[in-house]
Amino acid sequence: xxxxxxxxxxxxxxxxxxxxxxxxxxxxxxxxxxxxxxxxxxxxxxxxxxxxxxxxxxxxxxxxxxxxxxxxxxxxxxxxxxxxxxxxxxxxxxxxxxxxxxxxxxxxxxxxxxxxxxxxxxxxxxxxxxxxxxxxxxxxxxxxxxxxxxxxxxxxxxxxxxxxxxxx
Numbered sequence: 001x002x003x004x005x006x007x008x009x010x011x012x013x014x015x016x017x018x019x020x021x022x023x024x025x026x027x028x029x030x031x032x033x034x035x036x037x038x039x040x041x042x043x044x045x046x047x048x049x050x051x052x053x054x055x056x057x058x059x060x061x062x063x064x065x066x067x068x069x070x071x072x073x074x075x076x077x078x079x080x081x082x083x084x085x086x087x088x089x090x091x092x093x094x095x096x097x098x099x100x101x102x103x104x105x106x107x108x109x110x111x112x113x114x115x116x117x118x119x120x121x122x123x124x125x126x127x128x129x130x131x132x133x134x135x136x137x138x139x140x141x142x143x144x145x146x147x148x149x150x151x152x153x154x155x156x157x158x159x160x161x162x163x164x165x166x167x168x
Contacts, residue, residue: 011043015050018163028053
C-alpha cells in the first residue's frame, strides 16, 4: 500500500490487518484524533467485528477539547502548540489513561488549505503511538496534497504505525 496515495480499499485492508494483529494479541486500540476528525475511527469501524479490538476514540479538534477531554496541559499547548510531538504524546498517554486500550494513537496536524507557517507548513502532521507497557513512539510527517490527501495519508500512517509498534 502506498502511504502517499491510499485508496479507501487500502485503508480498509490496513484496518483489517491492525484488527487481526490486535485480536491475535488480545489487545485493544484507542484513538485521539485532531486533524483527521474521526476518520481513523471510521476506517476501523468499517471492519466487521472491530468491537473486539477497538475500545474508543476521542475527536479533540480544538485546544479546549484537548485540554478538557483528554487532559493535555494548557502549558504544553501554549508553549509547543497543538501540532507538536509534545502534544501528541500527551494525547496518546491520556487516551490510554481514559480507556481500556493497550495501544493508543494520537494525531494532530495542519491539513490546510491554510493554517500553515514557515516552521509548520500545511501537511505537517505529528503522530504518537503509546503502549500500555510504557513504550511511546512519535513521528512528524510532511504530507503533500490537498486537505483530503493530507488527512487520508495521516489515517494510513496512524494505522501502519500500530502494526509496526505493537507488542509481539
